[in-house]
Amino acid sequence: MLDEIKKDATQNHVQWNGEDRYSVTGRPSEPRVVDIGKRTCACRRWEITSMPCRHAVDAIWFKATNG
Ligand SMILES: [Zn+2]
Incomplete structure (x- = not known):
């Protein structure tokens, strides 16, 4: 799960x-x-899509890596 997110995470x-x-x-x-x-x-x-957009992915990844 997190690997998938990490793959999509940008440098935003x-x-x-x-x-x-x-x-x-x-x-x-x-x-x-x-x-x-x-x-x-x-x-x-x-x-709309129920799929996390790039911003959401970045936010989730930020949370996962920053506690
Ligand atoms: Zn968005």
Whole structure:
């Protein structure tokens, strides 16, 4: 599971916003706020497809590697 996530994780900058919220900033894209607890992302792809988008993957990976 984590290996799969790691494979997809990008080098986006992730910042913890408190509780389950993370701010994920990609190189060309605007910062997206991901809520791991609610399984939502500002890009809405996670809600629509039920598959974690790249921002969500980065946030989950950040959480896994930073406790
Ligand atoms: Zn997203």
